[in-house]
Amino acid sequence: MKYYCGLDVSLNKTSICIVNQNGDLIREGEVPTEPEDIHVWLSSLGFPLERVGLEAGSLSPWLCHELLGERWPVICIETRHTKAALKAQNVKTDRNDARGIAHIMRTGWFKEVHLKSHQSQKLRVLLNNRRCLLDKRQDIERQIRGTLKVFGLKVGPVKRSAYEDRIRELINDDRELQDYILPMLDARRALIQQHKNLEKLVLSYVKEDDVCRRFMTMPGVGPLTALAFKTFVDRPERFPHSKNVGAALGLTPRKYASGEVDYDGHITKCGDRFVRSHLYEAAKVLMSRTGKPSSLKSWSMRIARRSSQKNACVAVARQIAVVMHAMWRDGTVFRFNTDQDDPSIAAA
Structure with a gap:
């Protein structure tokens, strides 16, 4: 029994x-x-x-x-x-x-969830805490902007380095507002410093990690995307085929086929949102800021012309995940191949 x-x-x-x-x-x-x-x-x-x-x-x-x-x-x-x-x-x-x-x-009607290693879990804590500090700093800035609007004090476009000076300039003549706003600026300053400390930890780890450095040979992929992707995959052998990574990250279309109805919907978004958002940003950088030609960029431009820029970014994000997994599995780096139409051969 x-x-x-x-x-x-x-x-x-x-x-x-x-x-x-x-x-x-x-x-x-x-x-x-x-x-x-x-x-x-x-x-x-x-x-x-x-x-x-x-x-x-x-x-x-x-x-x-x-x-x-x-x-x-x-x-x-x-x-x-x-x-x-x-x-x-x-x-x-x-x-x-x-x-x-x-x-x-x-x-037996279940889907098993992969248990990340302790190292990957700790690195994800680092990435999540860095993001939390960044979000809290932005929340404080928005709160201050909204507060000052009530009195007709408009912050306007300002660089992060000049933000505090601009706020102090606006509230310079109001002692009461200074008592209410300056503690927020002190908290913002502390958040910025701690965010920089965690940023240094991310960069120092990526600098010493061979896998992340290979990921960054792909255009558009920076330290955060490389480390986030590594912590998600954890072990490359858990995906038997590289194309499965895109589905695990929710970057493949939904499918509905019942009776006479058969259509593909939007992407499932069922995977790791944190990694998916970084891959999407990497795709935007690859399409708009990368000057060196590659088969992957040419392929993305063709999708954008016949569909839309957003759809092209989603497709490229999925392809970046596929190629990065192949690079990790095979121990290779990204190849700027402009002679092939299929971007899946870009890792060699």
Whole structure:
């Protein structure tokens, strides 16, 4: 008899459900969300488990790595599939969700999520925190601009380096506004400094990493795009074909075919939004700022002429991901080939 386990993880408690291959409920329970507690509870069953499933979430990488270390067959499953399967339940509770995940494990109707290595997870923390500081700095600048508009004080176009001087110039005659605005400028200055510190860490890592340096031989790909793509792929062998990377990043069209209806929609956007946005920016740079000719740029220009600039950028972003994966897999650099029409041969 085969047995399957479902874990519904929350911050403090984890609901556990065990079912057999016939769908019969064997045992249920609730333990603290700690790998050791889950391991002890599962070990008390006294029989082996075929699969242990939990939904992807913020705690999932930690729990999966720890339970895998205890030799449990843990699988992290995709959230959209889980939501679709559990939607049929009339009553949503942690207990019912654990039961539903156990049945998903039993039927095999799930999509496994790749667990990134600890190194990739740490690098993604670096990239995300750098982006967070940048967003907060921009939020403060917008807040100050909106605040001063009420009094007819217009900041206007200004460079980042001259922004603080411009604000001080506008509020120079108003002591009360100075008390309200200057703390915001102090916070902005601190954010800029810490953002620069994280930026240096990114650049220093990319400078020493051979894979990222090879990625940057492709036009339009800078340090942030190279590092973001590397942390997403993590291991090139997990994609058997380079073209699968574009689909994993949500850069392929939706497909709807039912009865007499058959059409392709917009891109799915189902993958990593952070990496997808960087690839899109890299595509724009390749098309508009790169002077050196290449088969990839020629191909993108033909798409832009017959479709639109936006569609061309999406197509080029997908192709950049495909070529970068091929470069990583084969240990090659980008080749500026202008004799071939197919950009997929640009890595050689």
